[in-house]
Amino acid sequence: MTKQKSGKLVRREKITALVFVSPLIIGFIVFTLVCMIISFGWSFTNFNPISGRMKFDGWGQYVDLFTHPTYKKAFLDSILNTLFLLLSIPVSIIISVLIAALMNSKKFKGKTVFRVIIYLPAVTSVVAVNYIWRYMFEENYGLINAFFHAHIPWLTDETLVKVAMIIKNVWSGIGTQVILFMAGMQNISDEYYEAAELDGAGPVYKFLHITLPLVTPVLFYTIITGLIGGFQMFADVELFAGGHYGARTIVFFIRNYGIGQNLYGLASAASFLLAAIIMIITALQFKFNKWVEYTD
Amino acid sequence: MEKKFKISNKTVSTVVLSLSYAIMIVLAFTMIFPYLYMVLTTFKPMGETVSPELKVFPIVWTAESYKEIWQLVPFGRGILNTMTVEVPVILVGTFTSALGAYAFAKMRMPCSKIILLVLMSSMMVPFAALFLPQYQIYSSLGLTNNLLPLILPGLFGNISMVFFFIQFMGGIPTALLEAAKIDGCGHFKSFLHIMLPLLWPAMAAQAVFWFLGIWNDYFAPSIYLTKEEVMTLQPLINRLNATQGGRDLPLVMTGAFLSSIPLIAVYLAFQKYFMSALSITSGIK
Numbered sequence: 001m002t003k004q005k006s007g008k009l010v011r012r013e014k015i016t017a018l019v020f021v022s023p024l025i026i027g028f029i030v031f032t033l034v035c036m037i038i039s040f041g042w043s044f045t046n047f048n049p050i051s052g053r054m055k056f057d058g059w060g061q062y063v064d065l066f067t068h069p070t071y072k073k074a075f076l077d078s079i080l081n082t083l084f085l086l087l088s089i090p091v092s093i094i095i096s097v098l099i100a101a102l103m104n105s106k107k108f109k110g111k112t113v114f115r116v117i118i119y120l121p122a123v124t125s126v127v128a129v130n131y132i133w134r135y136m137f138e139e140n141y142g143l144i145n146a147f148f149h150a151h152i153p154w155l156t157d158e159t160l161v162k163v164a165m166i167i168k169n170v171w172s173g174i175g176t177q178v179i180l181f182m183a184g185m186q187n188i189s190d191e192y193y194e195a196a197e198l199d200g201a202g203p204v205y206k207f208l209h210i211t212l213p214l215v216t217p218v219l220f221y222t223i224i225t226g227l228i229g230g231f232q233m234f235a236d237v238e239l240f241a242g243g244h245y246g247a248r249t250i251v252f253f254i255r256n257y258g259i260g261q262n263l264y265g266l267a268s269a270a271s272f273l274l275a276a277i278i279m280i281i282t283a284l285q286f287k288f289n290k291w292v293e294y295t296d
Numbered sequence: 297m298e299k300k301f302k303i304s305n306k307t308v309s310t311v312v313l314s315l316s317y318a319i320m321i322v323l324a325f326t327m328i329f330p331y332l333y334m335v336l337t338t339f340k341p342m343g344e345t346v347s348p349e350l351k352v353f354p355i356v357w358t359a360e361s362y363k364e365i366w367q368l369v370p371f372g373r374g375i376l377n378t379m380t381v382e383v384p385v386i387l388v389g390t391f392t393s394a395l396g397a398y399a400f401a402k403m404r405m406p407c408s409k410i411i412l413l414v415l416m417s418s419m420m421v422p423f424a425a426l427f428l429p430q431y432q433i434y435s436s437l438g439l440t441n442n443l444l445p446l447i448l449p450g451l452f453g454n455i456s457m458v459f460f461f462i463q464f465m466g467g468i469p470t471a472l473l474e475a476a477k478i479d480g481c482g483h484f485k486s487f488l489h490i491m492l493p494l495l496w497p498a499m500a501a502q503a504v505f506w507f508l509g510i511w512n513d514y515f516a517p518s519i520y521l522t523k524e525e526v527m528t529l530q531p532l533i534n535r536l537n538a539t540q541g542g543r544d545l546p547l548v549m550t551g552a553f554l555s556s557i558p559l560i561a562v563y564l565a566f567q568k569y570f571m572s573a574l575s576i577t578s579g580i581k
Contacts, residue, residue, distance in 0.1 A: 010404060016483045017405035023392040024415055027452020031426070032418040038429035049432060099323065102316040107309070110320075116567055117324045120331070123563035123570075126512040127533045128552035132330045135337070135345075135545060143333065146350040171326070176574065183575035203312065232422050235514040239534060251424045251515075258428045259519060268428055275425035282420040 036275075043268035050262045061269035071257070071266060078253040081246065084162050085233060088169040089226040093219065096174045100181035101207055115182070119175035130239035133168040158246030165240055165247060177222050184218035185211060224285040231278055250274050337549040338362070345545040361550040365536070370524055371551065374532040380443055381528060382510050385450030390503050392453040394495055397461030398487045402473055412462075415455050423515065431519055445520045446513070446528070457502045464498040465491065501573035504566060511559060529555045 043061055047054045065075045099118070103111050121129055136143045137154035145152055154164040192210045201209070234251040241247035248256070250270065258267030333352065337345055338361050340354040365371050399405055400412055434445045468491070476486040492499075514530045521527045524535060533551040540547060563570060 013404050013483065014406050017399040017403040017408070020399035020403070020483075020487075021396040021405070021411065023451075024396040024453045024455065024458060025411070027449065028415050028418055028455075031430070031449045031452070032421055035426040035429040035433075036421060038432075039425055042428070099320070102319060105313070105316065107313050108316060112567075114320055114324060115571065116564070117327050119570070120327060120560065120563070123508060123559045124331075125530065125533075125552060125555040125559060126514055127530050128334065128556045131533075131537070131548055131552045132334045135549070136330065136333070141346050141348055141350055143350060143352075146348075171330075175327075179571055179574050232424060234424075235530075238518070239514070251422075254424050254428075255515075255519070259431060264428055264432075271422075271425040271428065275420075275422055278422050279420045 039268045039271060042264050043272050045265050047264040047268075048262045049264060057265060061265040062273070064266060065269055065273070074248070074257075075253055075270060077245070078248050078250045081162065082231060082233065082249045085165060085169070085247075085249065086227065086230045088166040088173065089223060089230060091166065092170040092174050092177060093222055093226075095170065096177035096181050096222075097212070097215070097219075099174070100178050100185055101211060103178070104182055104185045111182075115179060118178050121172035122175045124172075126235055127239055129168070129172050130236055133164070133171070134240050134242075137164045137168075155241065155244065158244075161241050161244050161246045165236060168236070168240060173226075180218050180222060181215055184215040188214045220288060221285075224281060227281050228278055228285075231274060231281075334549050334553055338546055338553055340546050342544055342546055346543070361544075361546040364547055365550050365554070368539075368547070369532055369536050369551075370527075371532070371554070373525060374527055374529045377443060377526060377532075378511060378528040381446045381450075382507060384447055385510060386503050386506055389450040389453055389506070390457065390499055392451065393455075393457040393502075394461055394492065394499060395487060396453055397458045397465060398491055400458070401462045401465035402470060402491070403483060416459065418455055427516070427519060434520065440520050441523045441526050442520070443526060443528075446510075446516055450510070454506060457506065460502055461495065461498060464495065468494055501569055504562065504570070505573065507562070508559060 044057060044059070045054050046057045046061065064071055066072060102108065103114060134155065137145075139145060139151060139153050139155060142154070144154070152160065154160050188211065192214075193206055196206050196210060232251055233249045234255065237243060237247050237249055237252045243252070251274070254267045254271045254274070257263045257270070336353055339357050339359065341356055341358050341360070344351070344355060400408055405411070430445065431440075434440060434442075439445055472490055472494075473486050476490050481489070512530065513528070514534075517528045517531045518534070521531055524532065527535065533548070533555055536551050537548045
């Protein structure tokens, strides 16, 4: 094979490779890049597609989010609500780690059955999960109030609706986390535990000083994915809380003011602030997680 | 002395173990009970679900809701619509993802690292920052109340899937592909005949997760679809709830239950698969 010929082959290979990735590139340009640029542009205007109004407004929409008498409260409350709802992350992590540790014990039989059961909510229709829990939290004929002989306004009180949502989210989210933590714990070599046992360490000591430090990669992964998902919460605001003000998240605000009220400038500005938060979190993940270092 | 210590240690671990079982059984009950309650509710007459004297089991068993649901909303159509999104997206999208991953993993490509990095950056962009322009574009094309906005993006592949495939292909010896090249196979042919069969388990695992994601997608369908005839299952059941004023709980629970059956069936059938795919996706194993 002459040098020229092999050079030609390499060039052909490179072109073929580009053809193979072209659907991905086209998809990225059309559905992500272009839309992002448009939305970024809108965030500096007072665009309203119904009235056809579109004037350059500089940082005006961003300023409005924090100062305008009509939107300020709704926007800031949507941020506070979202942050409040993120509490489900630490709660479910604590529960999942403990369950995983229990199940990871060698003597514990029936792991598979329990794993299957715990993961069930993750493979249940979203509407179903939200409706069952909404029904159970109902004030007058819900099972939870009936059980405690109480009349707690779970779905109508601004704080309690978030608490109820957190409980529901923990229930539906721990399955994935338990499985991840169990996988992480199974990777820990028995030698560590054996050495600790020789020194007379009890189960609590082993958990705190061996298991926990060695599952930090999983911990990190669950926190990050929890944050990314948590900041984008939307479906349960409608399905579980019925759009209750106390449960409205940032994404709900964007949808509501964007498609609902046609204030595209304002909604785009909010969406860019959200995107910035998520990008920072994801960048952290890329930086710290071994998962991404596939090239090495 | 030594013997005594051993016995007490054994007792402790027995206590710990039985305590673990007790906790796990309570937990398992908490996980399963809402399902039971959902299914039992579907067999109740409407009045029983809103009575303050709540009973877990129906007093009068009725399957009325299972008849009504097909009449009150186009429920069958909803299933069909969901599948109309699922099938092309999963088939075409998985294929384009695998093909792209193959180029990244096994072929020489100019600027491959930069291209991959740029593509992966799209994982950082939340849908909330994209849907307003998308909505505006689709509605100016007259494509609202149409399934195309839900299908089109998926056809161009899924970048987290691509990433997963690249990792998987890294474990497949390049020598296998070199041999095919000597036999005169083109790149597409060696992808099709050598890589694809090897990639099959990874593809199936990823496709199952994607299937789940599309089935449960609520945000995008709720934006684009306002007419019942075009609605996918999730917004359709929400519509069912809204039109009934949230009062006909047995009916709503029937919708919720029926829309979960396919997912749970797939899950129970491929349970082992799910678990390993989950750990692989997160990079823990």
